[in-house]
Structures are given as structure tokens and as C-alpha cells.
Amino acid sequence: VATRPAPRRRADFGRLYRGREGQWSWLAHRVTGVAVILFLFAHVVDTALVGWGPRAYNRVVSVYHNPLIRLLELGLVAAVIYHALNGLRIMIVDFWPRATDRNRQLIYGTTGLFLLSMIPITYLIVKPIVEKYL
Amino acid sequence: MAIESPEIKRPVHRKDSLPTDFPTRAGRQPPAGRGAEFWWWVFMRVSGVVLLFLVNFGFVAVRWQNPFWQTWDWLLLSLAMIHGINGLRAITLDYVHRPGVRAAMNGLFAIVGLVLFTLGTVVVFTFDACKWPGLSAALRASLHC
Numbered sequence: 001v002a003t004r005p006a007p008r009r010r011a012d013f014g015r016l017y018r019g020r021e022g023q024w025s026w027l028a029h030r031v032t033g034v035a036v037i038l039f040l041f042a043h044v045v046d047t048a049l050v051g052w053g054p055r056a057y058n059r060v061v062s063v064y065h066n067p068l069i070r071l072l073e074l075g076l077v078a079a080v081i082y083h084a085l086n087g088l089r090i091m092i093v094d095f096w097p098r099a100t101d102r103n104r105q106l107i108y109g110t111t112g113l114f115l116l117s118m119i120p121i122t123y124l125i126v127k128p129i130v131e132k133y134l
Numbered sequence: 135m136a137i138e139s140p141e142i143k144r145p146v147h148r149k150d151s152l153p154t155d156f157p158t159r160a161g162r163q164p165p166a167g168r169g170a171e172f173w174w175w176v177f178m179r180v181s182g183v184v185l186l187f188l189v190n191f192g193f194v195a196v197r198w199q200n201p202f203w204q205t206w207d208w209l210l211l212s213l214a215m216i217h218g219i220n221g222l223r224a225i226t227l228d229y230v231h232r233p234g235v236r237a238a239m240n241g242l243f244a245i246v247g248l249v250l251f252t253l254g255t256v257v258v259f260t261f262d263a264c265k266w267p268g269l270s271a272a273l274r275a276s277l278h279c
Contacts, residue, residue: 030225037218044211044250048257050195053266054273087182094164094179 021107029086032079039076067129074125081117085110174220181213195263204258211254219247
């Protein structure tokens with residue numbers, strides 16, 4: 001059960017605390033979160049173009065049909081799924097502190113679920129690109 | 135952990151996990167008390183769960199004729215935007231140490247978030263595909279214009 005920690009000083013831990021798997025999941029959560037909010041900024045603007053009619057909208061949205069951009073889309077889906085699964089793990093250890101003792105196993109579990117879910121998603125997104133351009 | 139400070143008593147490491155009373159327990163420590171920081175902490179977790187159920191894709195023109203999907207997408211926009219902006223704010227708490235710079239960055243995040251939230255809200259609720267110029271007869275029919 002979590003007790004209130006002593007005041008944390010930068011000298012104690014620095015920027016990289018030595019949390020092993022926990023540290024990397026923390027980093028990945030941060031990076032995927034920033035990637036998703038940056039996409040959301042762009043996505044609000046591109047969707048707002050529906051107000052200018054189908055021609056303007058379709059022209060801008062056609063950018064998303066570019067094969068390179070579609071690969072980025074795969075990255076976006078991966079970021080959202082990782083952030084969602086890892087977010088669930090964070091909530092488990094936050095609201096049920098005893099789960100912290102199994103944090104490492106939970107991290108491997110969420111990472112495994114993430115990788116598994118990416119198999120069909122990668123297939124679905126990459127297959128049309130390969131069929132069209134290769 | 136380069137410098138040992140006397141006031142932090144370090145528990146013995148177990149092999150596979152950190153003890154729960156270790157200063158860097160897993161997850162972000164809930165902020166003390168019941169102030170704004172605490173409710174932001176709760177919000178990040180609750181909105182995180184709700185966002186799990188909202189994420190979806192669809193064709194805009196047909197979708198936004200339905201008030202249910204308008205509300206759905208607006209909720210998605212609101213929660214994702216607030217969750218994301220607060221996430222950016224949490225990052226400045228870790229890396230931006232000068233109060234003025236931090237306030238300026240967070241102010242910028244807030245403004246960008248508010249502008250895009252307003253734009254998104256207007257678009258979701260005022261969009262009328264039937265008013266599109268040069269709409270094909272087929273699309274017009276499928277939209278029941």
C-alpha cells in the first residue's frame with residue numbers, strides 16, 4: 001500500500017529513474033500520447049474542411065490516401081492502442097496499489113496484447129497498400 | 135539515485151518489483167488532498183476509460199445527420215482534447231522548471247486546445263451536407279436532402 005513519499009529531489013532520480021520495464025512503458029506512454037494529441041490538432045482542422053464542401057474536403061483528405069501517410073496511419077493506430085492498453089494498466093496500479101507488485105507482469109501482458117492486436121491491424125492496413133503499389 | 139539523502143529511507147529491493155512504499159511507485163502518485171490537481175488526476179483516468187469506448191471511424195456526411203453521432207463525436211473531441219492538453223501540461227511539470235516559461239507554454243496549449251475545440255464543436259453541430267455545392271443526385275438521395 002502506497003505511503004506518502006518523501007519529497008522527491010531531482011538529484012535522487014534525475015530524468016531517467018531506474019524503473020526498468022516501468023520506465024520504458026512510462027516513456028512509451030508519453031511519446032504515444034504526444035503523437036496522438038498532435039494528430040488530433042491536425043485532424044480537427046482537416047475535418048473542419050467539410051464546411052467548404054465535398055471538393056475541398058476530399059482534396060485534403062486524399063492526402064491520407066498516400067501510401068506513406070497510410071503507413072503513418074498505422075503508426076497512429078499503434079500509438080492509440082498502446083496508449084489505451086497501457087493506460088488501463090496505469091489505472092489498475094493506481095486504484096489497486098497491490099497490483100504494483102505484479103507491475104512487471106502487467107507490463108508484459110499489455111505489451112503482449114498490444115503486439116497481438118497489431119498483427120491483424122497491420123495486415124488490414126498494409127495489404128491494400130501492397131496490392132495497389134507493389 | 136546518485137546522491138544518498140538521509141531523509142529517504144530506502145527499502146530493500148526485491149528481485150522482480152519495487153516495494154509499493156518506494157518513492158517511485160508504479161504510476162503517478164495521486165496528488166495530496168482534494169484540490170484541483172487531484173481532480174485532474176481523476177479526470178485523466180476516467181476520461182481515459184471513456185475514450186476507450188468512443189474511438190471509432192465513419193463517413194462524416196451521413197454520420198453527422200444523426201444527433202446521436204454528433205453528440206458522440208463531440209464527446210470524443212472534448213474528452214480527447216482536454217485529456218491531451220492536460221497530458222501536455224503534465225509533461226511541462228516534469229521538464230519545464232522556470233515558472234514563467236511553464237505558464238507561457240501551458241497558456242499556449244490551453245489556447246490551441248480551446249480554439250480547436252471551438253472549431254470542432256461548430257463543425258460537428260452546424261455541418262449540413264445537404265448545403266454542399268455541386269452535390270451529386272445519388273449522394274443527395276442517400277442523405278435524404
